[in-house]
Amino acid sequence: MIKFGYTILYVEDVEASITFYENAFGFSRKFISPDHDYGELITGGTTLSFASKALASQNLKEGFLESSLGDKPFAIEIGFIVDNVPEVLQKATSHGAIMVLEPVEKPWGQVVAYVRDLDGFLIEICTEVENVV
Template sequence: MKFGYTIIYVENVLETVAFYEKAFGLPRRFIHESNLYAEMETGDTALTFAGEEAAELSNLAITPNRKDKLSAGWEICLVCEDVHKAYAHAVENGALPLSPPEEKPWNQTVSYVKDLNGCLVEIASPVRK
């Protein structure tokens, strides 16, 4: 078994894709013609978004992600070499700042923002050994 992708249910798939393109520089891989599903190019494992209606179509009960609510108990982590630059770019492009870049004892730079849906996004450097 291998990890294939993460799906985040969002209120508006197209707005979320545009936000991730602008704030984090992730290119879109695919948007379904229904606009209820999209994939972002992130390497081997895709970050995907599905409309909340898609959860309902599959008879899944979800708690909607909202910017003005407490974030859910998960996060996505985007890894880059220049965390300070990426953090500033994300905030300048609509991400809500939560924690500026900080050097951690395990030899990694870590920061946190919220996306337009209220989801936690960690922006971090690779762990240096």
């Protein structure tokens, strides 16, 4: 059996990142390690996790590319499916998310917007893709 369990973002401050996602998107914290180097949010079937860059450096001895608002986002995004894109977008930006793309409707009917979080990770806020045959 293989199951997609979690995505881990390497961040500057685990506590600040978890607080941001709680406030901006309404997720609940699952836990934060006693040393605040790792934490998880309850987001549904897949867990969104955060590890400090210091912890990541211990695990990845060869180093890694750090996400930063000063650089272009990585070629990956976190997608949050919502009922009301403009409403969630407004809440997220009021809590510090950086606007990348205002809501647009795709040819297949999905509404999509993009923001970046405190560490520069790209977040898609979108409606669910309806069955298109």
